[in-house]
Amino acid sequence: MTSEQEQRSIRCLVAKVGLDGHDRGAHVIARAFRDAGFEVIYSGLHKAPDEIVQATVQEDVDVLGISILSGAHNTLVPKIVDGLEEYDALEDTMVLVGGVIPDEDKEQLKDEGVAAVFGPGTSIEETIEFVRENAPER
Template sequence: MVEERKIRVLVAKPGLDGHDRGAKVIARAFRDAGFEVIYTGLRQTPEMIVSAAIQEDVDAVGVSCLSGAHMYLFPRIVQLLRERGADDVLVFGGGTIPDEDIPKLREAGIAEIFTPGTPTSVAIDFVRNRAGRDRK
């Protein structure tokens, strides 16, 4: 019996800031949307996030950063996924990201950036439409 394929998303907080409210709100919203959310908590390195994403075979990784280090952390995650042959995993981000950084992040392979005030439904629709689309 083929069951419906569950969407699995890793929600992680890279970097050193301790503000995980946004990550928790989105994790909860994803749960309520019927996703399985793997939550890894605070202060994760890109290496730890990518390793967890691969073991958990997630469709998407959502990262939140409020420390200002997003220009290093987000592209590094994309790069590590590519190095490990997991470039079919969708990466999106949130947090306090200045508008002028968003095009550069897109260019680095981050699929979408959700800045403060974005309704959770927008992020849910985004993941639902894109998750697993390029799954190898």
């Protein structure tokens, strides 16, 4: 049959990791992504890096957005990235980080495999546009 119509939709995991109880930003992003037509899975609060890795692998999301406001990004993000690599999921999952990340840490995160870091004041539209343009081709 020739008439296979592809129905692709961008899937995102919005993840809160570590001891950080502030999920307002994650909720706003989840809602905005939904309204942009993405399918959003929200991890819930206080997840361990392993849990995020498991969810990313099983859900086969295009985009993993990690929200961190605790300052522990240099510890937590590499753990997640390593986990994704272990399951061959890193190369076609775009990892984003949002939250309060000092400028001097941004480059390091990017070296580790994070596609972009969105700090305070980033507009929602900018984030959505970035995802639309950069979601991995599969």
